[in-house]
Amino acid sequence: MGTISKHEKGAAHPFHSSQLRYAAAYVLITSAVLLVLNIYAPIMIRNLTYASQSHAMLDKAQLLVSAFSNSDRLDGETVREVIQSVDDLHTARVVITDVGAHCVYDSLNTNAAGIRLVLYPEVASALEGNDAVYIRYEPGLLISKAAMPIVAYNRIIGAVYLLERDSDQAALIASLQTTIFWISIGMEILVIIFSVVFATVYSRRMGELFVSVRKLHGGDYSARLPERGHDELARLGTAFNRLAARLDQSEGVRKQFVSNASHELKTPLASIKLLTDSILQNNMDPATMREFVADVGDEADRLTRLSAKLLELTRLDSQPAEDRELVQVRGVADRVLRMLTPVARKQEIRLALDCPEGIVVLATADDLYQVLFNLVENGIKYNVKDGSVMIRSELVSDSVIISVEDTGMGIPDSEKPHIFERFYRVDKARSRKAGGAGLGLSIVSDMVTRNEGSITVTDRKGGGTCFRLSFPFYPMPEEELT
Numbered sequence: 508m509g510t511i512s513k514h515e516k517g518a519a520h521p522f523h524s525s526q527l528r529y530a531a532a533y534v535l536i537t538s539a540v541l542l543v544l545n546i547y548a549p550i551m552i553r554n555l556t557y558a559s560q561s562h563a564m565l566d567k568a569q570l571l572v573s574a575f576s577n578s579d580r581l582d583g584e585t586v587r588e589v590i591q592s593v594d595d596l597h598t599a600r601v602v603i604t605d606v607g608a609h610c611v612y613d614s615l616n617t618n619a620a621g622i623r624l625v626l627y628p629e630v631a632s633a634l635e636g637n638d639a640v641y642i643r644y645e646p647g648l649l650i651s652k653a654a655m656p657i658v659a660y661n662r663i664i665g666a667v668y669l670l671e672r673d674s675d676q677a678a679l680i681a682s683l684q685t686t687i688f689w690i691s692i693g694m695e696i697l698v699i700i701f702s703v704v705f706a707t708v709y710s711r712r713m714g715e716l717f718v719s720v721r722k723l724h725g726g727d728y729s730a731r732l733p734e735r736g737h738d739e740l741a742r743l744g745t746a747f748n749r750l751a752a753r754l755d756q757s758e759g760v761r762k763q764f765v766s767n768a769s770h771e772l773k774t775p776l777a778s779i780k781l782l783t784d785s786i787l788q789n790n791m792d793p794a795t796m797r798e799f800v801a802d803v804g805d806e807a808d809r810l811t812r813l814s815a816k817l818l819e820l821t822r823l824d825s826q827p828a829e830d831r832e833l834v835q836v837r838g839v840a841d842r843v844l845r846m847l848t849p850v851a852r853k854q855e856i857r858l859a860l861d862c863p864e865g866i867v868v869l870a871t872a873d874d875l876y877q878v879l880f881n882l883v884e885n886g887i888k889y890n891v892k893d894g895s896v897m898i899r900s901e902l903v904s905d906s907v908i909i910s911v912e913d914t915g916m917g918i919p920d921s922e923k924p925h926i927f928e929r930f931y932r933v934d935k936a937r938s939r940k941a942g943g944a945g946l947g948l949s950i951v952s953d954m955v956t957r958n959e960g961s962i963t964v965t966d967r968k969g970g971g972t973c974f975r976l977s978f979p980f981y982p983m984p985e986e987e988l989t
Contacts (some may be wrong), residue, residue, distance in 0.1 A: 521828035541691040557642040564653035586612040600670035629654035649677040709918035728755035729738035856893040868978040870958040881947040886913030909976040927952040
């Protein structure tokens, strides 16, 4: 089991959590957005209110100005008649001035007419021929001012000035601002709660991943993560479980490999030890001693073969694949049969070849040679007297099929799924007697796979076994054919 170091414990501190930082960043971003909203929304509300109030004030001023359109001069009596003829404007103050800015009428101060100058900026702008509006918002009060020139017979004869204080619209603006503020506060609280919950859940899932990784690092390959959801963490959990299962399987294979290798090496070593002890402890005649020494040599040869196959497996597992080239199947098969002909004659086995010229596979020549050699050698070892072994190659669709058929004892169906496993032997007693360690077919499978091929085993019609190799077809370049 893995252990957790002090450094790892310190790394799990909440303030070092990336999830907490992400949640804090999310809160800060939403806070900034809500702050901008609280600044921008009141401004927009005020601007809309100002625009609406400006139009209303100018409409009221225009109503008064239109009433003076037929007057060529402004005096107290004329102004009073016009004011009386106009409906209530609902304004706090109405001021009428002449062209010299003298007050002609003031709804708040009737005694100021004719004796006071009206020096408001809005009035000055109106006497210059411009419409003037000024809106100001104060807490609890919206103050609106408007001025418009009075034009009669294409000349300015005075100005209209209106003042309005509206507490209702001011209260509406304040209410909207307050509502937006409290909605923002509520949303921020929800964001904080969501962020904390999200960080907690996410941290818990990440914590499960870290714990499982530590277990895996400590050699506990049974560690698994719950596969729930469809997000990135779920996909990461699925990938982690596959990796853990692969490592668990590899560890099981490694332990089994070490156990089998130890067992296979122990048997010939024990035999050698027993034979040498017998030679040293007993007075033997020369013929018996030579027989014992020959047995020691046989066991040493067996150790040599086993070591060579173990080294070959180690090479296949650790070294990258060599550069491949187009290899003529017939040429390699010819070499294999020439090398194994003496062994086949000794076992009274016939070797045959049916490989047309021009069939090539993309592989390393050494790998293809070793594959065919191992298969033919097995076909010879586990054959019957006067049996045969045939190498056949053909093109089927876009694949090169190489078959190695023998007339031997065959392989039971229940054993076929396991024959490419390391140290697996179908007939253990006969395999051991023939010098086999259950590694030849494993080496064949590894070599075929690393050359992008596949291998299957079936029963041969008439008895025996057929190993079928399949490789992608690559046509031989024309210059090499000629």
